[in-house]
Amino acid sequence: MEHNILIIGGNGLVGKTIARILHTRNPHVNIFIGGRKEGKTDKDLKIDVTDPGTFKVISDHKIDMIILSVNDKADHILKYAIDHKIDYLDITKPTPDLVKAYDLAKRREVNSRIVFSSGWMGGIVPGLVEAVSDDIGDVREVKVFVYYSVNDLAGESSAHFMAENVAVPFHDYKNDKPVPIRHFLNTEPFEFSFGIGKRDAYNFDVPDLYILNRIERIPNVSVKMTYNSKLITWLLGTFQYLRIFSILSLKERKMIFGSSGNGDQSVFEIVIKSKNGHRKLSLQSEKGQAELTALSAVLHTEELLRNPHGNTVYFSHQLHEPLSLLAQLNAYETINTYLER
Numbered sequence: 001m002e003h004n005i006l007i008i009g010g011n012g013l014v015g016k017t018i019a020r021i022l023h024t025r026n027p028h029v030n031i032f033i034g035g036r037k038e039g040k041t042d043k044d045l046k047i048d049v050t051d052p053g054t055f056k057v058i059s060d061h062k063i064d065m066i067i068l069s070v071n072d073k074a075d076h077i078l079k080y081a082i083d084h085k086i087d088y089l090d091i092t093k094p095t096p097d098l099v100k101a102y103d104l105a106k107r108r109e110v111n112s113r114i115v116f117s118s119g120w121m122g123g124i125v126p127g128l129v130e131a132v133s134d135d136i137g138d139v140r141e142v143k144v145f146v147y148y149s150v151n152d153l154a155g156e157s158s159a160h161f162m163a164e165n166v167a168v169p170f171h172d173y174k175n176d177k178p179v180p181i182r183h184f185l186n187t188e189p190f191e192f193s194f195g196i197g198k199r200d201a202y203n204f205d206v207p208d209l210y211i212l213n214r215i216e217r218i219p220n221v222s223v224k225m226t227y228n229s230k231l232i233t234w235l236l237g238t239f240q241y242l243r244i245f246s247i248l249s250l251k252e253r254k255m256i257f258g259s260s261g262n263g264d265q266s267v268f269e270i271v272i273k274s275k276n277g278h279r280k281l282s283l284q285s286e287k288g289q290a291e292l293t294a295l296s297a298v299l300h301t302e303e304l305l306r307n308p309h310g311n312t313v314y315f316s317h318q319l320h321e322p323l324s325l326l327a328q329l330n331a332y333e334t335i336n337t338y339l340e341r
Contacts, residue, residue: 008034009070017294117316122296127317141220151261163253
């Protein structure tokens with residue numbers, strides 16, 4: 001069966017990386033690139049997520065799956081995919097937008113596969129929690145620790161998310177109750193793998209907080225992040241403590257978070273506490289966040305292409321057999337994992 005896949009936001013860093021990996025692994029798939037500007041080939045489609053009048057090209061090109069790698073705050077593409085029975089995979093939404101879109105989709109009659117994959121690094125964390133747990137129902141606590149390098153390649157969306165949300169309170173979960181917190185506060189020391197060593201990590205908002213607690217019912221969930229520069233990590237915590245972010249303009253906050261290097265490793269670690277004790281899974285992407293996020297999106301896409309999942313609403317980890325997801329990540333040449341029991 002021929003598949004026509006449209007990557008909206010396909011001219012951005014992550015979108016281009018998705019297209020490269022997907023084409024390399026699945027040369028038989030027709031890949032279209034959606035962007036706000038006219039393209040140079042017949043596979044480049046002019047689409048603006050804020051203008052539903054531009055969506056006719058989706059039907060004209062018989063698109064049967066959309067990968068969304070740009071934030072569609074109004075959910076125009078989601079509604080179009082549901083109305084036209086098109087498979088949909090979204091990797092872009094911050095937590096408030098994800099909750100809104102998920103609620104919208106659950107209220108609609110769905111006749112395609114609607115997949116939300118906006119968790120950390122393409123939504124793979126909950127699947128990895130399942131992979132290293134004997135029974136996810138026995139898990140009492142999940143802590144995720146993120147190492148971010150300012151030398152890593154970063155797209156505009158990452159900088160925009162932090163600039164827009166750094167001064168906005170969010171929640172982690174303790175004893176199954178949401179606890180209001182803010183970015184870059186509440187220091188927790190953590191010994192990172194892959195030669196990084198001991199670092200102070202600070203509050204960080206990712207959709208996995210919501211997914212692991214509200215969907216998987218894990219009562220205690222937290223995510224903390226550290227930068228490769230200890231000075232930058234300390235400065236961000238100080239700015240938040242003094243509420244400097246609250247008085248800076250959006251433009252000024254974008255300048256703070258808008259740096260992008262030429263490439264570096266990306267690391268995150270998952271610490272799980274269950275009835276059977278503690279386990280830690282460490283994951284390193286040698287090519288950084290964009291490569292891992294794109295690979296995750298491709299793995300979700302391949303799962304939809306390969307297996308007959310029913311027409312309903314999913315979080316991306318719900319598509320996979322957990323051990324299979326871990327094995328596929330391990331098989332990728334620039335991904336390294338280590339499980340400590």
